[in-house]
Amino acid sequence: MKRKALNWSLGVATPVLLVAAWWAASANSMNTFFPPLSAIMVRFRELWLFDHFGSDILLSLRNLLLGYAVATVAGVVIGFVTALVPVARWALDPVIHFLRGIPPVALVPIFISLIGFGIEMRVASIALAALFPTLIATVDGIRSVDTTLKDVSSVYRLSRGEKLAQVYLPAAGPQIASGMQVSLQVAFIVMIASEMLGSSEGIGAMTLLAQQSFMIPDMWAGILLLGVIGFGANLVFELLKNRILAWHAGSRRLANS
Amino acid sequence: MTATAPNSFRRAAGRHTVQEDPMTVRDAAAALPRLEVTALSKTYGSGGSAKCVIEDLTFTVNTGEVVCIVGPSGVGKTTLLKCLAGLQPVTSGAAAIDGRKIDGPPAEMALVFQDYNRSLMPWLTVRKNIRLPLRHLRLQAAELNQRIDTALEAVGLTHAANQYPWQLSGGMQQRVAIARALAYRPEILIMDEPFASVDAQTRFELEDLCLKIRDDFGMTILVVTHDIDEAVYLSDRVVVLGAKPARVLDVVDIDLPAPRDQISSRALKEFADQRTNVLSMIRKPA
Ligand SMILES: Nc1ncnc2c1ncn2[C@@H]1O[C@H](COP(=O)(O)OP(=O)(O)O)[C@@H](O)[C@H]1O
Ligand SMILES: [Mg+2]
Numbered sequence: 001m002k003r004k005a006l007n008w009s010l011g012v013a014t015p016v017l018l019v020a021a022w023w024a025a026s027a028n029s030m031n032t033f034f035p036p037l038s039a040i041m042v043r044f045r046e047l048w049l050f051d052h053f054g055s056d057i058l059l060s061l062r063n064l065l066l067g068y069a070v071a072t073v074a075g076v077v078i079g080f081v082t083a084l085v086p087v088a089r090w091a092l093d094p095v096i097h098f099l100r101g102i103p104p105v106a107l108v109p110i111f112i113s114l115i116g117f118g119i120e121m122r123v124a125s126i127a128l129a130a131l132f133p134t135l136i137a138t139v140d141g142i143r144s145v146d147t148t149l150k151d152v153s154s155v156y157r158l159s160r161g162e163k164l165a166q167v168y169l170p171a172a173g174p175q176i177a178s179g180m181q182v183s184l185q186v187a188f189i190v191m192i193a194s195e196m197l198g199s200s201e202g203i204g205a206m207t208l209l210a211q212q213s214f215m216i217p218d219m220w221a222g223i224l225l226l227g228v229i230g231f232g233a234n235l236v237f238e239l240l241k242n243r244i245l246a247w248h249a250g251s252r253r254l255a256n257s
Numbered sequence: 258m259t260a261t262a263p264n265s266f267r268r269a270a271g272r273h274t275v276q277e278d279p280m281t282v283r284d285a286a287a288a289l290p291r292l293e294v295t296a297l298s299k300t301y302g303s304g305g306s307a308k309c310v311i312e313d314l315t316f317t318v319n320t321g322e323v324v325c326i327v328g329p330s331g332v333g334k335t336t337l338l339k340c341l342a343g344l345q346p347v348t349s350g351a352a353a354i355d356g357r358k359i360d361g362p363p364a365e366m367a368l369v370f371q372d373y374n375r376s377l378m379p380w381l382t383v384r385k386n387i388r389l390p391l392r393h394l395r396l397q398a399a400e401l402n403q404r405i406d407t408a409l410e411a412v413g414l415t416h417a418a419n420q421y422p423w424q425l426s427g428g429m430q431q432r433v434a435i436a437r438a439l440a441y442r443p444e445i446l447i448m449d450e451p452f453a454s455v456d457a458q459t460r461f462e463l464e465d466l467c468l469k470i471r472d473d474f475g476m477t478i479l480v481v482t483h484d485i486d487e488a489v490y491l492s493d494r495v496v497v498l499g500a501k502p503a504r505v506l507d508v509v510d511i512d513l514p515a516p517r518d519q520i521s522s523r524a525l526k527e528f529a530d531q532r533t534n535v536l537s538m539i540r541k542p543a
Binding site for chain 1 (some may be wrong): 408
């Protein structure tokens with residue numbers, strides 16, 4: 001108990017200390033590239049709270065969520081089909097094996113070159129880039145479902161729908177969730193990249209524009225905001241995962257103790 | 258003959274066909290093989306890596322009988338059960354229920370697996386694990402819950418209904434798997450070394466439970482065990498498997514008086530004789 005409290009306070013104290021250190025060290029900074037944190041915070045508030053909130057933050061978030069939602073749904077569905085339908089398996093297995101070797105972020109340049117100027121293209125490239133981690137994890141997860149569980153489902157004559165929704169999906173759940181988490185990170189990166197490259201709106205576009213017009217505090221404010229959003233998205237994901245997959249965490253904890 | 262249950266128990270069997278007089282039905286049914294294994298053989302793989310596990314196995318299990326299969330480990334007992342449950346295709350010969358060849362999991366059968374720790378869904382509580390196979394039976398809510406409660410009570414796990422399988426000991430997990438099979442109310446119940454991981458006291462209770470459900474529901478029960486005493490205590494007949502690939506060394510009729518009792522039945526001279534009988538079959542050099 002005491003241990004846990006200590007760990008928590010460490011987890012909170014370290015970032016707070018780092019921010020304080022940044023604040024102190026940059027307070028009288030004359031370096032144009034490292035303006036005082038106080039100046040950055042002023043611009044942060046002026047820009048994002050709430051001048052460009054509706055026009056840029058919401059736009060970026062909407063693209064991110066839309067692309068990510070399409071990616072995960074498609075990834076899980078295609079993953080199920082690939083893992084369970086023999087024809088699809090033969091057709092898609094080589095592609096998946098090839099993609100497995102490439103870190104998802106390495107695919108980003110492809111999608112950047114595909115990015116057009118329209119919003120649909122941006123959402124599409126987010127979706128496409130974020131598709132593969134979830135897809136691959138789903139295929140792996142379904143294939144590693146315990147044969148005993150499959151046998152149990154057959155003996156008790158579960159319907160096809162029950163097998164898919166009540167056995168395969170939860171059994172592969174932990175692996176699918178890991179894939180979805182990587183997908184989230186990739187979606188985030190592609191969202192920023194797509195705005196930096198093909199757009200004049202969105203957080204990415206504003207951040208790059210600030211850098212190109214030497215408005216360095218604005219640039220830092222943009223980076224800070226992206227950091228906060230990335231952190232928040234991951235936190236929400238973790239919370240949801242820990243809730244839905246509590247059984248997995250619990251069984252792992254018990255197995256290790 | 259074994260003691261028969263009151264009629265009310267039989268009606269509670271739900272899926273079991275209605276019978277007027279249990280005694281006569283039992284006697285008439287005794288002549289009918291419910292489960293028939295004829296010249297069954299099973300080879301895993303093909304070509305150079307082919308491995309013949311079962312060769313030419315023949316035996317029958319009659320309606321309402323408890324039959325135990327004993328044999329050394331690795332002889333192919335689990336493989337045989339998987340063939341009977343329609344999970345593995347047979348290489349030649351056949352297994353049949355009421356003369357119908359088994360080519361997929363039969364509706365009237367439930368199987369309790371040997372690896373109990375892998376046969377429960379870790380994401381479902383005990384109660385939901387038991388409920389999962391019942392969903393497609395389209396039972397009334399009241400009957401559904403009553404079946405689950407009865408099954409939990411029978412294996413002594415009422416208090417663990419809302420726990421997850423991984424929070425339970427191995428023996429308790431196995432009892433959950435048994436409860437799941439009981440709640441399903443199969444006509445034929447097959448169990449693969451079901452009591453191997455439970456303590457002696459619970460083991461006696463589960464053995465008696467096994468006999469009780471046979472009497473109450475007229476279930477036909479096939480149990481694989483490596484415990485000779487258990488086989489003799491439970492069985493109407495013991496099928497002794499041996500040699501590799503597996504074949505039937507002998508089928509021993511056990512005619513201990515019914516109802517069986519853990520203390521008095523095991524003290525009988527016949528019990529010791531049958532035990533010696535089965536043991537000598539197993540120990541006999543091939
Ligand atoms: N799926 C399988 N593929 C190939 N060989 C198997 C398979 N399952 C079991 N065997 C082999 O069949 C033999 C009998 O196994 P099993 O039926 O589990 O024996 P038992 O239950 O009597 O201990 C063993 O030698 C085992 O290695
Ligand atoms: Mg076995």
